[in-house]
Amino acid sequence: MKINKDNYEIFFLDYHEGNLLPEQEKDLLSFLEAHPGLREEFEAFRMVTLEKDEAIQYPAKEQLRKGVVTSSNYETFYAAYVEGDLDEEERTATEAFAQGDPQRGKELNLMKKTVLRPDLSVKFPAKDSLKRQKVVPLARRFYYYAATAAAITLLAGLLLTRDAGNDIPAYVQDFPASGEAEFPKAVADMTSPVQEEVLPAEKIPAQLETTTRQEIVSPLAREQRPLQAHYPQPLSSGRMMTRTARLESPTNAIAMASVEPRNQFAYWSYRQPHEEAVYAETPASGLPEEERPPSLVQLAFNRLQRSVGVDFERVEGQLRETRIDFWEVAGLGLEGLNTLTGNHVTLEKERGEDGRIVQFAIGEGFEISRPKTPAE
Amino acid sequence: MTTAQYNQCVDDHADGVYRFILKNIRDEDKARDIVQDCFEKMWVKRAEINGEKARSYLFTAAYHTMIDAIRKDRHQTELDEAAFNRHADSRQYSDLKEVLNQAVARLPDIQRSVVLLRDYEGYSYQEIGEVTGLNESQVKVYIYRARTFLKNYIGKMDAVI
Incomplete structure (x- = not known):
């Protein structure tokens, strides 16, 4: 162009x-x-065309630099040093900068002193006033009390009946308690779930004749209710079957009519191989303690204990060691109820000098107190 | 949060919250009211609060309750500050702790709060941000500024002591 x-x-x-x-x-x-x-x-x-002016410069260029301690940014490095925000290289650079001049060193020491320490002697003066206790709403209170009463009744019932099951006639101890070895081989080979075995007359306790002869009422009843004993028998599947032994004796009818069925028979339920407990009633008390099958009451205790997480052995021990009164049982019942319902209803009681409970409260909504006697 | 966890929270944190508030507003009665107020809030909302987050909730509630109280009393506080400043120079300083307390009292509210949460409670920048509603960078800047102010203040008083 x-x-x-x-x-x-x-x-x-x-x-x-x-x-x-x-x-x-x-x-x-x-x-x-x-x-x-x-x-x-x-x-x-x-x-x-504009010419650049080299004389114009940014006045705070040092502050923009990273990792370099200068006279214009050292306070930031000092604060970061105290806060622990510097890496090793920056810490070293900061310490070197401080050591380069006494005034800088003094300022770093002052910065270290800015870390505040709480005065632990200062405490909130009314901490207890902040605490809360759960108050059961009125509409639900009846449910709690009814459930508490039910728990107390159940617990008391179990405690009172626990030892009653051990009152077993001596003749029951003579029956084979468990194990196939005590069975006649012919009986053990049978596959029917219920078999009968005739026991010799000497197996029947003689005292039954003298103590209960007068109670015989009906010969027909004797025929309909033969004296029997039930034995556990393991099967190949791992289950337990029950076999029945019939007691044959001249005094059979007398014994049948006089002895309560719960003391007369020993029952074992079917059980799965993975179950540890064998459900049983009136265990043969003549066996050693460790071999004795647990009673139904004991099993109920165990099941309840696993369900609610309350250590009834400990509870029973405490009850035996202390004077048992209604409030103690109520407290234990409430403990179980809390575990079942997930609540934290507390039970408070105050004893007088003689050990008697003078005041009792459940949560904040229920309180009973006994006026002091003149002696107190 | 269960009642038991709430009561445990009272045992564990009531003193810490009280110290934090008291250091900020320097009024025992108001500090006590604020602590009771924030525990009341926590009790009301206990069903929504995870037990592990109780401490954070408590300090957050305490901080905001305190800020509200400070705003209400702003005018009175300014008068108090003016009175304090008039007499500050004539005070006798016995030790570093006392000087430091005076310096903390002179910090801006937000700087005092973040540095107290940092030093008294050992909170991280992030936790302080959650309590105060600031982001981590802001928290860090406020803490650095507070430390620089405290350093300069006690350095100035060093000569007096």
């Missing part, structure tokens, strides 16, 4: 920006000589 009056401005601008070839520059200068009236315009293009 050749310079002319229509495009000379492009050449002027490119000249000042250094974009023209030597040959084009030569043509431009020749054009200016031929047209001196355009020289002023040519010079005006020169002023469009």
